[in-house]
Amino acid sequence: MALQQFVCCSSVMIILLCNDGHAQMSGVPILLAGSGSTRCSGRVEVYHNNIWGTVCDDGWGLNDAQVVCRQLNCGSALQALQMAYFGQGTGQIWLDDVVCSGSESSLTECQHRAFGSHNCVHGEDAGVICSGVPIRLAGSGSTRCSGRVEIYHNNSWGTVCDDGWDLNDAEVVCRELNCGPALEAPQFAYFGAGTGQIWLDNVTCSGNESSLTECKHSGWGTNNCGHNQDAGVICSGEKTFRY
Ligand SMILES: *[C@@H]1O[C@H](CO)[C@@H](O)[C@H](O)[C@H]1NC(C)=O
Numbered sequence: 001m002a003l004q005q006f007v008c009c010s011s012v013m014i015i016l017l018c019n020d021g022h023a024q025m026s027g028v029p030i031l032l033a034g035s036g037s038t039r040c041s042g043r044v045e046v047y048h049n050n051i052w053g054t055v056c057d058d059g060w061g062l063n064d065a066q067v068v069c070r071q072l073n074c075g076s077a078l079q080a081l082q083m084a085y086f087g088q089g090t091g092q093i094w095l096d097d098v099v100c101s102g103s104e105s106s107l108t109e110c111q112h113r114a115f116g117s118h119n120c121v122h123g124e125d126a127g128v129i130c131s132g133v134p135i136r137l138a139g140s141g142s143t144r145c146s147g148r149v150e151i152y153h154n155n156s157w158g159t160v161c162d163d164g165w166d167l168n169d170a171e172v173v174c175r176e177l178n179c180g181p182a183l184e185a186p187q188f189a190y191f192g193a194g195t196g197q198i199w200l201d202n203v204t205c206s207g208n209e210s211s212l213t214e215c216k217h218s219g220w221g222t223n224n225c226g227h228n229q230d231a232g233v234i235c236s237g238e239k240t241f242r243y
Protein backbone atom coordinates (compact mmCIF):
# COMPACT_ATOMS: atom_id res chain seq x y z
CA MET A 1 0.00 0.00 0.00
CA ALA A 2 2.76 2.36 0.89
CA LEU A 3 4.45 1.55 -2.40
CA GLN A 4 1.26 2.11 -4.35
CA GLN A 5 0.81 5.46 -2.75
CA PHE A 6 4.39 6.32 -3.55
CA VAL A 7 4.01 5.33 -7.20
CA CYS A 8 0.74 7.19 -7.45
CA CYS A 9 2.00 10.47 -6.05
CA SER A 10 5.29 10.40 -7.82
CA SER A 11 3.58 9.77 -11.15
CA VAL A 12 1.23 12.65 -10.55
CA MET A 13 4.16 14.91 -9.85
CA ILE A 14 5.91 13.89 -13.05
CA ILE A 15 2.76 14.31 -15.13
CA LEU A 16 2.21 17.79 -13.75
CA LEU A 17 5.74 18.72 -14.70
CA CYS A 18 5.32 17.22 -18.16
CA ASN A 19 2.08 19.07 -18.78
CA ASP A 20 4.04 22.28 -18.45
CA GLY A 21 6.00 21.36 -21.52
CA HIS A 22 9.40 21.05 -19.97
CA ALA A 23 12.40 18.88 -20.66
CA GLN A 24 10.98 15.89 -18.83
CA MET A 25 8.86 15.20 -21.87
CA SER A 26 11.88 13.72 -23.59
CA GLY A 27 12.91 10.47 -22.00
CA VAL A 28 11.22 8.40 -19.35
CA PRO A 29 9.97 9.91 -16.08
CA ILE A 30 12.57 10.19 -13.39
CA LEU A 31 12.49 11.08 -9.71
CA LEU A 32 14.65 11.13 -6.60
CA ALA A 33 13.61 8.94 -3.68
CA GLY A 34 14.90 7.39 -0.49
CA SER A 35 15.72 8.25 3.06
CA GLY A 36 16.79 11.89 3.42
CA SER A 37 15.83 12.67 -0.16
CA THR A 38 14.41 15.97 -1.38
CA ARG A 39 13.02 16.93 -4.78
CA CYS A 40 16.61 17.67 -5.83
CA SER A 41 18.62 14.95 -4.07
CA GLY A 42 18.08 11.25 -3.61
CA ARG A 43 18.19 7.79 -5.11
CA VAL A 44 17.63 7.94 -8.86
CA GLU A 45 14.53 6.11 -10.04
CA VAL A 46 13.25 5.81 -13.58
CA TYR A 47 9.81 4.72 -14.78
CA HIS A 48 9.66 1.99 -17.42
CA ASN A 49 6.98 -0.58 -18.28
CA ASN A 50 4.71 0.95 -15.62
CA ILE A 51 7.25 0.23 -12.87
CA TRP A 52 9.66 2.48 -11.01
CA GLY A 53 13.17 1.04 -10.74
CA THR A 54 16.67 2.10 -9.77
CA VAL A 55 19.98 2.76 -11.50
CA CYS A 56 23.13 0.76 -10.72
CA ASP A 57 26.22 2.69 -9.64
CA ASP A 58 28.67 0.88 -11.97
CA GLY A 59 30.60 3.77 -13.55
CA TRP A 60 28.19 6.31 -12.03
CA GLY A 61 29.79 9.76 -12.04
CA LEU A 62 29.22 13.50 -12.10
CA ASN A 63 28.41 13.64 -15.84
CA ASP A 64 25.59 11.18 -15.25
CA ALA A 65 24.34 13.08 -12.21
CA GLN A 66 24.45 16.30 -14.25
CA VAL A 67 21.92 14.90 -16.71
CA VAL A 68 19.59 13.82 -13.88
CA CYS A 69 19.78 17.25 -12.24
CA ARG A 70 19.09 19.04 -15.51
CA GLN A 71 16.21 16.72 -16.37
CA LEU A 72 14.60 17.59 -13.02
CA ASN A 73 15.30 21.33 -13.41
CA CYS A 74 17.39 21.07 -10.26
CA GLY A 75 20.45 23.08 -11.21
CA SER A 76 23.84 21.45 -11.53
CA ALA A 77 25.14 18.23 -9.97
CA LEU A 78 27.15 18.56 -6.78
CA GLN A 79 27.67 14.86 -6.07
CA ALA A 80 27.14 11.49 -7.74
CA LEU A 81 26.55 8.97 -4.97
CA GLN A 82 27.07 5.24 -5.04
CA MET A 83 26.37 2.24 -2.78
CA ALA A 84 22.74 3.11 -1.97
CA TYR A 85 23.68 6.32 -0.18
CA PHE A 86 19.95 7.22 0.06
CA GLY A 87 18.96 3.69 1.07
CA GLN A 88 18.23 0.66 -1.08
CA GLY A 89 15.38 0.70 -3.54
CA THR A 90 13.19 -2.30 -4.22
CA GLY A 91 12.02 -4.11 -7.32
CA GLN A 92 13.63 -3.52 -10.69
CA ILE A 93 17.13 -2.27 -11.35
CA TRP A 94 16.38 -0.66 -14.71
CA LEU A 95 19.69 0.84 -15.79
CA ASP A 96 23.33 -0.24 -15.51
CA ASP A 97 26.64 0.91 -17.02
CA VAL A 98 25.20 4.38 -17.70
CA VAL A 99 27.65 6.61 -19.57
CA CYS A 100 26.58 10.22 -20.17
CA SER A 101 28.68 12.97 -21.73
CA GLY A 102 26.79 15.40 -19.50
CA SER A 103 24.99 17.34 -22.23
CA GLU A 104 22.11 14.88 -22.77
CA SER A 105 18.68 16.19 -21.85
CA SER A 106 17.51 12.89 -20.37
CA LEU A 107 19.22 9.96 -18.64
CA THR A 108 17.90 7.41 -21.11
CA GLU A 109 19.63 9.27 -23.96
CA CYS A 110 22.94 8.24 -22.38
CA GLN A 111 24.60 4.95 -23.25
CA HIS A 112 23.37 2.16 -21.00
CA ARG A 113 22.67 -1.54 -21.06
CA ALA A 114 19.21 -2.66 -22.13
CA PHE A 115 16.49 -1.88 -19.57
CA GLY A 116 16.64 -4.48 -16.80
CA SER A 117 19.97 -5.96 -17.92
CA HIS A 118 22.49 -5.61 -15.07
CA ASN A 119 24.86 -7.40 -12.71
CA CYS A 120 23.94 -5.38 -9.62
CA VAL A 121 22.09 -5.53 -6.32
CA HIS A 122 20.15 -2.70 -4.64
CA GLY A 123 23.15 -2.10 -2.40
CA GLU A 124 24.61 -0.41 -5.49
CA ASP A 125 21.74 2.00 -6.16
CA ALA A 126 22.92 5.33 -7.60
CA GLY A 127 22.04 8.75 -6.16
CA VAL A 128 22.56 12.44 -6.85
CA ILE A 129 22.73 15.71 -4.98
CA CYS A 130 21.84 18.70 -7.18
CA SER A 131 22.60 22.33 -6.44
CA GLY A 132 19.29 23.95 -7.17
CA VAL A 133 15.70 24.06 -6.19
CA PRO A 134 13.41 23.29 -9.11
CA ILE A 135 12.86 26.14 -11.51
CA ARG A 136 10.71 26.41 -14.63
CA LEU A 137 9.46 28.89 -17.22
CA ALA A 138 5.72 29.29 -17.54
CA GLY A 139 3.04 31.63 -18.83
CA SER A 140 1.41 32.68 -22.03
CA GLY A 141 3.76 32.44 -25.00
CA SER A 142 6.38 30.60 -22.96
CA THR A 143 8.68 27.99 -24.44
CA ARG A 144 11.20 25.66 -22.82
CA CYS A 145 13.69 28.56 -22.83
CA SER A 146 11.54 31.66 -22.32
CA GLY A 147 8.77 32.52 -19.91
CA ARG A 148 7.78 33.63 -16.45
CA VAL A 149 10.30 32.42 -13.88
CA GLU A 150 8.80 30.06 -11.32
CA ILE A 151 10.54 28.37 -8.40
CA TYR A 152 9.43 25.42 -6.32
CA HIS A 153 9.75 25.93 -2.59
CA ASN A 154 7.92 24.61 0.46
CA ASN A 155 5.73 22.40 -1.72
CA SER A 156 4.47 25.08 -4.07
CA TRP A 157 5.46 26.84 -7.26
CA GLY A 158 5.81 30.61 -6.95
CA THR A 159 7.12 33.55 -8.94
CA VAL A 160 9.94 36.09 -8.75
CA CYS A 161 9.36 39.84 -8.41
CA ASP A 162 10.93 42.13 -11.01
CA ASP A 163 12.41 44.64 -8.50
CA GLY A 164 16.00 44.97 -9.71
CA TRP A 165 15.53 42.14 -12.21
CA ASP A 166 18.18 42.35 -14.91
CA LEU A 167 20.23 40.43 -17.46
CA ASN A 168 22.65 39.05 -14.85
CA ASP A 169 19.72 37.44 -13.05
CA ALA A 170 18.27 36.11 -16.30
CA GLU A 171 21.70 34.74 -17.19
CA VAL A 172 21.66 32.48 -14.13
CA VAL A 173 18.16 31.19 -14.92
CA CYS A 174 19.09 30.48 -18.54
CA ARG A 175 22.24 28.63 -17.53
CA GLU A 176 20.38 26.66 -14.88
CA LEU A 177 17.93 25.47 -17.54
CA ASN A 178 20.67 24.71 -20.08
CA CYS A 179 19.18 27.36 -22.37
CA GLY A 180 22.27 29.28 -23.45
CA PRO A 181 22.96 32.97 -22.71
CA ALA A 182 20.15 35.33 -21.68
CA LEU A 183 18.84 37.71 -24.32
CA GLU A 184 16.28 39.64 -22.26
CA ALA A 185 15.06 40.00 -18.69
CA PRO A 186 11.42 41.10 -19.18
CA GLN A 187 9.57 42.71 -16.26
CA PHE A 188 5.90 43.54 -15.51
CA ALA A 189 4.51 40.04 -16.05
CA TYR A 190 5.51 40.05 -19.70
CA PHE A 191 4.47 36.37 -19.90
CA GLY A 192 1.29 36.95 -17.88
CA ALA A 193 0.76 37.15 -14.12
CA GLY A 194 1.36 34.02 -12.09
CA THR A 195 -0.58 32.87 -9.04
CA GLY A 196 0.25 31.78 -5.52
CA GLN A 197 3.42 32.78 -3.71
CA ILE A 198 5.89 35.41 -4.82
CA TRP A 199 8.93 33.57 -3.55
CA LEU A 200 11.79 35.94 -4.35
CA ASP A 201 12.26 39.72 -4.46
CA ASN A 202 15.27 42.00 -4.97
CA VAL A 203 17.22 39.22 -6.61
CA THR A 204 20.80 40.28 -7.28
CA CYS A 205 23.02 37.85 -9.17
CA SER A 206 26.56 38.48 -10.33
CA GLY A 207 25.75 36.25 -13.29
CA ASN A 208 28.06 33.32 -12.63
CA GLU A 209 25.98 31.57 -9.94
CA SER A 210 24.87 28.06 -10.85
CA SER A 211 21.37 28.51 -9.40
CA LEU A 212 19.06 31.52 -8.90
CA THR A 213 18.73 30.74 -5.21
CA GLU A 214 22.48 31.27 -4.73
CA CYS A 215 21.97 34.95 -5.64
CA LYS A 216 21.20 37.57 -3.02
CA HIS A 217 17.49 38.10 -2.39
CA SER A 218 15.25 39.43 0.36
CA GLY A 219 14.35 36.01 1.79
CA TRP A 220 11.88 33.32 0.77
CA GLY A 221 8.41 34.87 0.50
CA THR A 222 9.52 38.33 1.64
CA ASN A 223 8.36 40.85 -0.96
CA ASN A 224 6.38 44.02 -1.57
CA CYS A 225 5.14 43.02 -5.01
CA GLY A 226 2.07 41.95 -6.93
CA HIS A 227 1.95 39.32 -9.64
CA ASN A 228 1.83 42.13 -12.20
CA GLN A 229 5.54 42.42 -11.45
CA ASP A 230 6.41 38.80 -12.21
CA ALA A 231 9.85 38.46 -13.73
CA GLY A 232 10.61 36.58 -16.95
CA VAL A 233 13.51 35.53 -19.12
CA ILE A 234 14.19 35.07 -22.79
CA CYS A 235 17.19 32.82 -23.31
CA SER A 236 19.04 32.32 -26.57
CA GLY A 237 18.75 28.50 -26.40
CA GLU A 238 15.32 28.20 -27.91
CA LYS A 239 16.10 30.61 -30.76
CA THR A 240 19.27 28.76 -31.65
CA PHE A 241 17.20 25.63 -31.67
CA ARG A 242 14.50 27.09 -33.89
CA TYR A 243 16.40 29.03 -36.51
C1 LIG B 1 5.52 26.31 4.34
O1 LIG B 1 4.13 26.18 4.17
C2 LIG B 1 3.42 25.90 5.35
C3 LIG B 1 1.97 25.64 5.00
O2 LIG B 1 1.54 26.45 3.94
C4 LIG B 1 3.58 27.09 6.30
O3 LIG B 1 2.90 26.86 7.48
C5 LIG B 1 5.07 27.30 6.57
O4 LIG B 1 5.26 28.44 7.36
C6 LIG B 1 5.84 27.45 5.28
N1 LIG B 1 7.25 27.50 5.57
C7 LIG B 1 8.09 28.34 4.92
C8 LIG B 1 9.53 28.22 5.28
O5 LIG B 1 7.71 29.14 4.09
Ligand SMILES: *[C@@H]1O[C@H](CO)[C@@H](O)[C@H](O)[C@H]1NC(C)=O
Pocket: 206, 208, 209
Ligand atom coordinates in the same frame (compact mmCIF):
# COMPACT_ATOMS: atom_id res chain seq x y z
C1 LIG C 1 31.56 35.40 -9.69
O1 LIG C 1 31.83 36.72 -10.04
C2 LIG C 1 32.22 37.52 -8.93
C3 LIG C 1 32.43 38.95 -9.43
O2 LIG C 1 31.65 39.23 -10.54
C4 LIG C 1 33.49 36.97 -8.31
O3 LIG C 1 33.83 37.72 -7.19
C5 LIG C 1 33.25 35.53 -7.90
O4 LIG C 1 34.46 34.95 -7.43
C6 LIG C 1 32.74 34.70 -9.07
N1 LIG C 1 32.38 33.38 -8.59
C7 LIG C 1 32.68 32.28 -9.27
C8 LIG C 1 32.22 31.01 -8.64
O5 LIG C 1 33.27 32.29 -10.32
Ligand SMILES: *[C@@H]1O[C@H](CO)[C@@H](O)[C@H](O)[C@H]1NC(C)=O
Pocket: 163, 201, 202, 218, 222, 223, 224
Ligand atom coordinates in the same frame (compact mmCIF):
# COMPACT_ATOMS: atom_id res chain seq x y z
C1 LIG D 1 13.99 45.75 -2.10
O1 LIG D 1 14.99 46.77 -2.22
C2 LIG D 1 14.46 48.09 -2.10
C3 LIG D 1 15.57 49.06 -2.41
O2 LIG D 1 16.74 48.75 -1.67
C4 LIG D 1 13.91 48.25 -0.69
O3 LIG D 1 13.34 49.53 -0.54
C5 LIG D 1 12.82 47.20 -0.46
O4 LIG D 1 12.35 47.24 0.87
C6 LIG D 1 13.35 45.80 -0.75
N1 LIG D 1 12.25 44.86 -0.67
C7 LIG D 1 12.21 43.87 0.24
C8 LIG D 1 11.00 43.01 0.21
O5 LIG D 1 13.11 43.66 1.02
